[in-house]
Amino acid sequence: MYNYKLLVSYDGTNYSGWQVQPNGISIQHLLQKAILTITKEDVIVVGSGRTDAGVHALGQTANFKCSKELDLHSTLRSLNGLIPHDVRIRNIEVVDQDFNARFSAKSKTYHYHLHLGATENPFKRLYSWHLYHKIDIDALKEAAEALVGTFDFTSFSNQSDRGSAGINPVRTIFNIDVVEEDEGICLAYSANGYLYKMVRNITGTLVEVGSGKRSPPDMQKLLNAKDRRLAAAAAPPRGLFLMHVDY
């Protein structure tokens, strides 16, 4: 068996997310179908993690095992010819048998784009969360800082449809960069892993701090409470990008 690693970018707007779903078209399904056409093998494409419906990726990483030795260059072109243009495979390479896109991941980086301003920019409408009001960036930075480290993030995790019971709720956030960008703010998260909807739940809560509805010290209290009901609603999926996965 050969183990192939894929680097994939996608505009998540028109998809039901990464993972194969009973309803809607998933990125994983598209890739598996294209690989079946090329290799005649019914493979499972393992992603570094699920992205929700509407979430985007610049550098999703995945792998699949196949008995055939594939010409990498022509396979890349053929697969891209079989899938829609809002999903592009950027690279394919052969990796060690024990490489698993999900379990081998050491760090994953997500960016969340907040778009600020009196008028929405039509070109950002599908790729950011537009806020009409001002954001106190210093309060937001202070609140974000409180989440950096190794914690039980239960307060920021939704129950998954596959069940969260038994899942270890402890994760390590290495960094949350709060960066001003053109017409907005980018929240750049780097962590060893994320619970279900964790980035969007944290972002929704940080925005409430930046909007003056909560204060930065509330973040520590939220972590301690381990109660999802106390944090804010999830930020919308369209502002979220999986940037890259490190192994």
Next chain:
Amino acid sequence: MYNYKLLVSYDGTNYSGWQVQPNGISIQHLLQKAILTITKEDVIVVGSGRTDAGVHALGQTANFKCSKELDLHSTLRSLNGLIPHDVRIRNIEVVDQDFNARFSAKSKTYHYHLHLGATENPFKRLYSWHLYHKIDIDALKEAAEALVGTFDFTSFSNQSDRGSAGINPVRTIFNIDVVEEDEGICLAYSANGYLYKMVRNITGTLVEVGSGKRSPPDMQKLLNAKDRRLAAAAAPPRGLFLMHVDY
């Protein structure tokens, strides 16, 4: 009568262009319908120029005349509430009676984005022309330079559906900046006006120079020939943005 000037941004992907058309939804139609709802007056919204189906605008400028004195802030909000999110009115102001968005324009700036690279970026697919091959940027710059000045641009103008006969084919291009950007090249055109499809026809021809299919001195010959059949096919609309109009 009050004369109102609008600054408008739109993602042209889903529209049949600026101008009201028998088939398809135009930006002009959307704005006129929203203004009718707010003011109860059936106005004509005059744009600085038509943009074709699929062409985008960051700073399209338009004006309309109306007998009512409108509260500018609330009108802006109300109009934006009546139109889709891929079209946004960024500003509304009262201007002199003799201001006409089309005829008062002194200079218009368009950007055309070429996206280069072995793999398409899904986030640029609707906003650029993706080329798989390399572009000789020096040849492209040299060819662009030959078009700066006051010339008869017949070779780069399509017959318009409203007829080009009798239209003066002389325009002045003030500048064509050829700027390297992330994963591509931006062609930034500034001129006192443009003939029908002129930017896209010039861009298509410049890309043939950059691709080695034509040489830079061909541009002078093309201008002299005054024959549209000798220039290249138009570049696709999705790479083109009307950036701003100066008065």
